[in-house]
Amino acid sequence: MDAIISVICYKSKTLANGEHPLMLRIAQNGKSTYKSLKISVAAKHWDFDKNVPKPNNPHKDLIQKIILKTKLDYQQRILEKKANKEEFTASSLINEQKEITKTQTVEEFYLFIIEELKQKGQIGTSYAYLNSYNTLRNFNKGKKLNYTFSHIDVSFCKKYEDWMRSKGNKDTTLSYQFRTLRAAYNRAIDAKIVCREKNPFIEYKLSHLNTKTMKRALSKADILKIINADCNGQSNLRKLTHDIFTFSYLCGGISFVDIANLTPNNIIENRLIYQRQKTHGSINLVLSEQAKQIIYQYSDYQQEAEYLFPILHCKRHITPMQKSNRVHKICHQVNTELRVFAQELGITAEVTTYVARHSFATILKKSGVNIGIISQALGHQDIKTTQIYLSKFDNEQVDEAMKNLL
Structure with missing residues (x-):
């Protein structure tokens, strides 16, 4: 039976x-549920037969406006429920509406x-x-996000996408922001700040964005150029940069953080x-002799700071914010130095710690190692994630494979 x-x-x-x-009254299946409209009327100013304010009611227009808006709101909700084939009762409609009346701006x-x-x-x-908040603020011409x-x-979403593209952003950046x-x-839906039915991402799919990244892996020859480079007598930053990159490569591609x-x-x-800091997955790898030698070089620092590498210090970086800021700062310094280092070695590709x-x-993969083993060493929860890391086969490899057809 329809709700009245x-x-x-x-x-x-x-x-x-x-x-x-x-009171708002929703009647269904012989049962009525009520909700106060937070306004009251004197009996002499109300027509109880027609359920409308009398012409002599001094607040007639305002009351009629509130009544009309309330009834329309609930009729709309019923239509949405029916369209989505959702079950509902008079009680659930009123309780749900109470939850959704929280008003909080995006800001x-x-x-x-x-x-x-x-x-x-x-x-x-x-x-x-x-980062997302600041980008939205820029899209809003620097103004606060004072809308729901x-x-x-x-x-x-379409206007936001067009604006980001006009700023020269690629699909990978758009995907990250969206x-x-x-x-x-x-999160806003879970907090009952907005109706689930209003979620634009039901229709606006992010799958239309091309998030395939450019090849970021170096050849084995370029990797060996970096690993075998002699950094003795050079700056502490150059030495640390060389050791971090080499250690990452030798130890399962361990990330900087x-x-x-x-x-x-x-x-x-x-x-x-x-x-792993990112996924909290456990990693267990054998240490090569070269990796152990890198660790040994920082033994004095390890006794003082209680960390293997001179990035964090137990007495100076205590809170999560202090640690995060420090890691971000040193990672930036190392990546800047790594780019210069790679250029000096004649490596034309963009090189960062992540490239290791x-x-x-x-x-x-090119050595024939099973992708499942590679995935486990990287600490991925899903082999699909590993496949994103791995570049497509080179044309030369495909050409060589074609020779086996006849």
Whole structure:
């Protein structure tokens, strides 16, 4: 049975001012559920037969406007439920509507998320939301995001995409920004700040963005140029840059943030055992002699700072924010030095610490190592993630394979 929506003057209850409250009534299957409209009317100003304010009611126009808006709101919700083939009752409609009446702007909610993540020590994730927030502010011409999440619809997303493209951003950047915005929107839905039905990402799919990255792996010859380079007598930064890149390549493509957080406790019986900062997955790899030699060079620092590499220090970097800021700073310095280092060695490709991780995976693949083993060494939860790291076969490899046809 369809729900019947009406607004009545609830004469059974008399308020302190002598008036009666106006109530929304939703009747379904012989049962009625009520919700106060937070306004009241004197009995002499209400037509109880027609359920409307009398012409002599001094607030007639305002009351009629509130009644019309309330009834339309609930009728719309019923139509949406039916269209989506969702079950509902009179009680669920009213309780659901109560939850959704929380009003919070996109500005307020983003700042809340960022602060909450910082308090939980999830600094990297908080930076992702801060980046998204700042980009949205720029799109909004520097103004605060003083609109609700329902304002972010498919049209908004298309305009946002066009604006980012006009700034020269590629699909990979667009995908990153929209994935963060989508995550924020989902958080808003969970917080009952916006209706799930209004989610623009039901229609605006991110799959239309081309997120295939350019090849980031070096050839084995270029890798060996870096590893075999003699950095004795050069700056401490150059030495650290060489050691970090080499150690990452030799130790399963370990990421910079994971290297920074290694302590002597991660070395057990000539094996490197640690938990990834990003996914919290466990890694257990044998240490090569060259990797052990790199660690040994920093033994004095390890006794003082309680970390394997001179990036973090137990007495100076204590809070999650201090650690994150320090790692970010040193990673930037190392990557800047690594680019100069690579150019000096005649390597034309763009080289960063992350390239060591991609190179580790790609060179093992070309050597015939099973992708499942590579995936485990990288600490990936899914082989599909590993496949993103691995470049497509070179034309030469395909040409060579074609010779086997006849």
